[in-house]
Amino acid sequence: MPRPKRVSVMRPIQPGIRIINAIPRTLGTIGLIGYDLADGSRWIVSCRHVLARSANWNGTPAATGEPIYQPKDDDPANVVATTDLSRTLDVIDAAAARIVDGIDAISDVLYLDQPIGVPTNAAIDMPVVKSGSRTGVTYGVVTAVGPDTIEVGPRPGETKALTKSGDSGAIWLEEGTLAPVAMHSEGNVGGVERSLAIPIAPVLAALGLTVVCPAGVGEG
Structure with a gap:
């Protein structure tokens, strides 16, 4: 069976596939599936300029509740998450969007064929x-x-x-x-x-x- 295309509709969603916010229309990638430390809610982790806005954006300001689509913003059924300004970082190009109810998600990164490990620090030549x-x-x-x-x-x-x-x-x-x-x-x-x-x-x-x-x- 051929492997799924990362730019097509993929359910469950997972790291490595395409997402877009319809306002800035910057294509990006799901980096990780994150879980809230307090309530266990599920979140897409990616760059702020993908999920919300870039630092030099001059258009409509980012807002909580904006839909994040996978893979394209041409169908309401493609909404997989919504933005939340409380999880949009100001200084760092990073943000999270809450995965909507009814959308399944897995943590495994597409095509890497094993579970992810615990986050670690970088080292030269790693x-x-x-x-x-x-x-x-x-x-x-x-x-x-x-x-x-x-x-x-x-x-x-x-x-x-x-x-x-x-x-x-x-x-x-x-x-x-x-x-x-x-x-x-x-x-x-x-x-x-x-x-x-x-x-x-x-x-x-x-x-x-x-x-x-x-x-x-x-x-x-």
């Missing part, structure tokens, strides 16, 4: 992998680590594009353990093949979310 809605599964290596930004470059000899527009929100995971490391936010700055990513552990802490499904709250 081999990483991501599943983006535009480029699919790509492999990289951590080349720089800062307090707010992690840089990922291509593996030696790799010819496939590391990132393209539409990959924003995809999570770089440590290869082997699939421990979430950082969220892809911007790519190929200045013509250099690279991914600028945001450390995911502090993002989850700021959003009040965990990637571990709380006891008594089933996926789906």
